[in-house]
Amino acid sequence: MVHKVKSLYNSERFLKIIFGASLFVVLCMGGLAYKYIKDLSESFTLVQHTYEVHIEIEELLSLLKDAESGKRGYIISKDSTFLAPLLTVRPEIDARLIRLKKLTKDNPKQLKNIGELEVKIEKSLNIFDKTLLLAETNHIDSPEFISSFKEGRRIMNSARFQVYEMIAHENELLSLRKEKSTESLSDAPLLVYYVLILSLALLLLTYAQISKNLKVLKVKNEQLETFKESSTQSEIVSKHGNWVWHIKDDTFEYSDNLYRLLGVAPQSFAPTLENFLSYVHPEDIDKLKEQVERMMNEEDLPFIYYRIIQKNGNVRHFKAYGKVLVDSEGDKRLLGTTADITDEIENYRLLEEQNLELERNNKELASFNYVASHDLQEPLRKIQTFLSRLEDKELASLSSNGKLYIERIKTSASRMRSLIDDLLQYSRSNKSDQVLEESDMNVLLETAKQDLAEIIQEKKAKISSEPIPVMQVIPFQIKQLFMNLISNSLKYSREDIRPLITITYKKSKANKIPKLKSSKYKYYHTITFEDNGIGFDQEYSEKIFVLFNRLHSKSEYSGTGIGLSICKKIVDNHNGYIIAEGNQDKGATFTVYLPFK
Amino acid sequence: MQDDYTHVVLADDDEDDRLFFIEAFEELKMKTKVETYKDGVALMDALLQEDTPIPNILFLDLNMPKKSGLECLKEIKANAKFKDIAIAIYSTSASEEDIENTFVNGANVYIKKPNDFNNLKKVLSDVVTINWQYHTSGLNRDNFLLRL
Numbered sequence: 001m002v003h004k005v006k007s008l009y010n011s012e013r014f015l016k017i018i019f020g021a022s023l024f025v026v027l028c029m030g031g032l033a034y035k036y037i038k039d040l041s042e043s044f045t046l047v048q049h050t051y052e053v054h055i056e057i058e059e060l061l062s063l064l065k066d067a068e069s070g071k072r073g074y075i076i077s078k079d080s081t082f083l084a085p086l087l088t089v090r091p092e093i094d095a096r097l098i099r100l101k102k103l104t105k106d107n108p109k110q111l112k113n114i115g116e117l118e119v120k121i122e123k124s125l126n127i128f129d130k131t132l133l134l135a136e137t138n139h140i141d142s143p144e145f146i147s148s149f150k151e152g153r154r155i156m157n158s159a160r161f162q163v164y165e166m167i168a169h170e171n172e173l174l175s176l177r178k179e180k181s182t183e184s185l186s187d188a189p190l191l192v193y194y195v196l197i198l199s200l201a202l203l204l205l206t207y208a209q210i211s212k213n214l215k216v217l218k219v220k221n222e223q224l225e226t227f228k229e230s231s232t233q234s235e236i237v238s239k240h241g242n243w244v245w246h247i248k249d250d251t252f253e254y255s256d257n258l259y260r261l262l263g264v265a266p267q268s269f270a271p272t273l274e275n276f277l278s279y280v281h282p283e284d285i286d287k288l289k290e291q292v293e294r295m296m297n298e299e300d301l302p303f304i305y306y307r308i309i310q311k312n313g314n315v316r317h318f319k320a321y322g323k324v325l326v327d328s329e330g331d332k333r334l335l336g337t338t339a340d341i342t343d344e345i346e347n348y349r350l351l352e353e354q355n356l357e358l359e360r361n362n363k364e365l366a367s368f369n370y371v372a373s374h375d376l377q378e379p380l381r382k383i384q385t386f387l388s389r390l391e392d393k394e395l396a397s398l399s400s401n402g403k404l405y406i407e408r409i410k411t412s413a414s415r416m417r418s419l420i421d422d423l424l425q426y427s428r429s430n431k432s433d434q435v436l437e438e439s440d441m442n443v444l445l446e447t448a449k450q451d452l453a454e455i456i457q458e459k460k461a462k463i464s465s466e467p468i469p470v471m472q473v474i475p476f477q478i479k480q481l482f483m484n485l486i487s488n489s490l491k492y493s494r495e496d497i498r499p500l501i502t503i504t505y506k507k508s509k510a511n512k513i514p515k516l517k518s519s520k521y522k523y524y525h526t527i528t529f530e531d532n533g534i535g536f537d538q539e540y541s542e543k544i545f546v547l548f549n550r551l552h553s554k555s556e557y558s559g560t561g562i563g564l565s566i567c568k569k570i571v572d573n574h575n576g577y578i579i580a581e582g583n584q585d586k587g588a589t590f591t592v593y594l595p596f597k
Numbered sequence: 598m599q600d601d602y603t604h605v606v607l608a609d610d611d612e613d614d615r616l617f618f619i620e621a622f623e624e625l626k627m628k629t630k631v632e633t634y635k636d637g638v639a640l641m642d643a644l645l646q647e648d649t650p651i652p653n654i655l656f657l658d659l660n661m662p663k664k665s666g667l668e669c670l671k672e673i674k675a676n677a678k679f680k681d682i683a684i685a686i687y688s689t690s691a692s693e694e695d696i697e698n699t700f701v702n703g704a705n706v707y708i709k710k711p712n713d714f715n716n717l718k719k720v721l722s723d724v725v726t727i728n729w730q731y732h733t734s735g736l737n738r739d740n741f742l743l744r745l
Contacts, residue, residue, distance in 0.1 A: 370692075378689050382613050384712035389620075392714060415710065430692075476693075 011213050018206045025199045029192065036188045043181035049103065050174040053110070054167060056100045061163045063089050063096070064121065068156055073127055075135045086128065093121060107173075113166045120159040127152040232256065240339035245272070245322070247299060247332040252276075261318070261340050263310030265548065281307035281315060299324045301336060317342045369427035372422045384413050415558070422562035425480065426547070429569045436574075436597075441468035441527075443504070444475060448482035452490070457492050465503035471525060472597045477570045484563045485590055489531035491559055492552075492588070502530045508593070515577055516581045521595035524576070529590045536582035544580055602628040603725055604650060608640035608669065609658035609687065612709065618656070620719045625723060637664025641672060651679065654724065656687040657704075659695060667698060674703040682695070683729045684736065691742060700741050707731065707742045 067089045073082035097118055104110035127148055134145040199366040232255070235241055241258025243523060245251075252273060256266035262279050269275045280288055284306040295301040301322030307315050322336035367568060387410055395403065410429065449456065456463065463486065486501060493499040508526045511518040536544065536551055543549050545568040548561040564580075567590075571578040607618050615633040621632045632652070634640040641664065643649050655673070657666035666686065673679045684704045688695060691709040699707060706724060711717045720743065 297598055356717050374692075378611075381689060381710060381712040385613075385714050388712075388714040503643070 011209055015206060015209055015213075018202055018209070022202045022206070025195060028280050029195045029199070032188070032191065032195070034540055039181065041270075043177060046177045047174060050170050050177075053100065053103050053170050056096055056103065057163050057166050057170075060096050060100070060117075060121075061095065061160060064124065064156065064159060067125075067128060068152075068182070071132060071152075074132070075140060078135075085104055086132070089126065097121075110166060110169060110186050113162060113169070117159060117162045117166070120155055120162060124152060124155045124159055127155060139557045185547040219549060236260070238339070239343075240337055243336045243338065245295075245334040245336065247324075247334060257336065258338060261316070261338065263309060263312060263314065275313060279308045279310070281309055283307070295322065295334070298341045299332065299334060301334065305341075305347075315342075317345045366427055366430055369423065373423040373427065376420050377417075377424075380413060380416055382419070383409075387413065395499075415560075418558070419560050419562070422560045422566070426562055426566050429477060429480070429566050429573065434477070434573070437475055438470055439473050439475045439478065441471055441473075441478065444473075444479045448479050448486060451479075451483055455487065455490055459493060459499050461490055461493070461499035461501065463501045463503070466505045468523070468527060473574060473594070474570075477573060481567050481570045481592070484567050485529045485592075488559075488563055488590075489529065489533055491557060492535075493531070493533045494585070497532060500532045502528075504530070507596075513593070515579060516593060519595070521597075523577070523596040524593040525596065527592045527594070529592075530587065531589075532587045535584050535586050535588045536580075537584055538582050541580045541582060545578070551597065602630050603654065604652040605629050605631050605654050605725065606640070607631070607633045607656040607658075607687065608635075608637055608661065609653040609656070610636050610661045611658070614658070617717060618721075621714070621721050624736075625718055625722050627722065629725060632722070636661045637666065637669045640669060642666075644673070652682060654683045654685060656685045656708075659686060659688040659690075659699070660671065667702065670699060670702050670704055673678065685724055696742055705736065706739075708743070 002305045026048050066085045070082045070085040075082065097114065100114055101111065104114065123409055131145060131148045131152055134140065134142065134148065139145050163308040208535060231242070234257060235257035239261065241261050242255040243258055244253040246253070252271045254267075254271040254276075259266045262276075276286060277289070286302070288306045291301075291304045301320065303319060303321050305317070305319050307317055309315055317340070318338055318343045320336060320338040322334045325333050325335050329332070362459075387406065391406065393408075398406065442465075445468065449463060490499055504527070506526050508516075508524045510522055510524055513524070540551055544551060545564050547565040549565075550557075552559070568578055571594070572594055574594050576592060578593070579591045581589040581591070605622065607615060609618070611632050612635075615635075618633060619631055622629050632642060644651075657669055659666035665690070670686075673682065673684065683706075686695075686699045686704045686707045688707075688712060689710050691707070696707055706727070708720055708724065711720055717737060723743070
């Protein structure tokens, strides 16, 4: 998404560059065209000028010729009508000369030629006059006339030659100019063509880019449309509404669902702060106003909580949060989300109430257990003490039956004592307010063995153990666990064989052990207690951990049915598992799994 | 001990326990003078009398009507007049909580009432013959509870 937006932004820059380049190319083309047209019109003017000069000179020459032929006609025929052109030729020649001078004023060579021509014409005209005069007076045979006539022809030829020279010069100029202009104009079409191709290419490129951008925009638009729709849906499902605060012009925008959360139809009031605040619970309004003010100052809104009252009087709990968003134009908007958390709060309250009740029940049970076992101790202790008094002082005066009864009472009393002691122990194995401590398990095992030293010695038991690493446990409970497991093994040992308890340790992976598969811990400390006692039938492997459950009669074995329940409770407290495996008449194995923390 | 006998006092609401206590000392034949009170109020009233001699060892039951053993302990420890009394807690239960509370409040030893008369005699004779000065200086949570 971000990547695409960036590429769009880049392509916008690209388009700008292309547009600038195109503009530049078009300007260049305009300039070039202007220059060519100017060149063309210039060369056209020059050519025209040359032709004009040409014509003027030719005209001049033909005037002279006319005058000459008129003169000759008159001399031969003596007809004065031949003289008509001669009368008008002079002013006309003068006018032509002035025009020629004007046309060639920037060409010194031509001007010089014209000057020379003028002198020659003048001379020629003078000779005309002279010959004409001689002809009129009939002196055509005179040598004077003949020499004048010859002189006239010579000057006439010289003038003609002069004119040819001038025409040649003008032609030369013309061809020179023509060459120059063709030279400069011959490249023009090709250059214009290239520039055209270039601008066409640029145009195509721009078109391609624009159409690509349009496609991206279309896709984006569709995505936005989808996103908008799904966000509207999620607003409804998760009971939240969105709003925007345009910081620059201090206006608000509320989503449809925000109105629904207030219990009104979408967009049914203008999205202003005042209108919204009118729904807020009177007890919360001051605090909320303060928070909104802080939001406006700091342009940030941390989580805030308040209540609103819907039109129908329902009070709802709201939670709001907002973050500033700066768009590419630099405009700042605060995007906010307001959620209706009434259900959560109510659920939480309910849960809390239930929790409290559970806690109360638990406490009651624990204290009942404690008080019952504690208060039971008192009379029992009296019974036992009085029994010992009776034994000490009055035994001699009792019959053998009486002595037996006393023995039986003593057995019962001590059994009741162990029951009460175990029950007390069980009630103390509660988890609450016990703190896990980093403990040396080997030390705990050693203390357990010490506490049982008497019975271990009596049974001549052998206990071997592997080192166990330090763990996070409730020390006195783990000691109790070790004690109970060892004394359980000793209690159910075989009569004919020396009790042997092997304690081993290893680290296990949870997914390797069927019972631990669904556990949330990955690794478990595994401590195994293996004995060579009477064992039990595997079908009772679960039952033996149930409170007051015994597999043997009281007369056979002295258990209370609480010891292993305490073990289970302690292991549960440590989020662990305890598993029993029995092999009838061969031995039992208890495996304790404690999680790695 | 300025006198040639040890002055021992017990405060316990249980009549049987007071009886066992007295009988035990009788059978022990030690040089002791034994007095018993039926509750904390009676004990404190007697102790606070000007002419009552201050006992050497005071046995306190915890669970007593009117004024509990713990309350008595606190009052005694707060009064400089009784600074030389060695205080032994003498209770049916030995819950961690009770042991902790009485230790923190300055009791010297904690005895769980035995369920055999001979054990009772042994415990009481041990307590009376303890060198209190020595015991108190090395007192900690582990040796606070007197084990049999």
